[in-house]
Amino acid sequence: MGAGSGVWSDVLVRDGDQVGDGVSVELAAFLRDAVDGRPVKIAPSVCGGCGWHVFLVLVDDAEGGAERECVACCSRAFIADSEEFWEAAEPGWAVCPCGGAEFETAVAFSLAADGSVRWVTVGLRCEKDGAVGVYADWKIDYSPTDHLLSMV
DSSP: OOTTEEEETTEEEETTOEEOTTOOHHHHHHHHHHSOSSOEEEEEOOOTTTOOOEEEEEEOTTTOOEEEEETTTOOEEEOTTGGGGGGGOOOEEOOOTTSOOOEEEEEEEEEOTTSOEEEEEEEEEETTTOOEEEEEEEEOOSSOOGGGGGOO
8 A cells, every 4th residue: 555545344445535434445445445545535425215225326427427316215316416407417316337227326426635526426235136336427617515425
């Protein structure tokens, strides 16, 4: 491991990284590797309606943006600032190469030196076969951005 690195729950992390409770090791490691070299905050998606953590996910991978639907109670929520441009989006349901459509969902927020969010990366881990992938990501070019960190 290089300077500024460490291991958190078997996930290579750098100084300033934060990995929230409830993110699987596989998904956290994949997200850490998928983002740029900036510190990240990786947070799990948890349903605000029932507390469940498995979702069907609509993504617009061209423009960036995502909306999740809880498989337990069908509550829906946008990820980060997706709602702001969702009307113009052309989303489709995320599907794993194995055909699975139910996912553990987590978001990696790439942080600038001042702690503001500069990039949003949505990672999914298939409940059927455990495969992980990035299904949408987009740049944040405004501030303040603190509100985004709770919109997972």
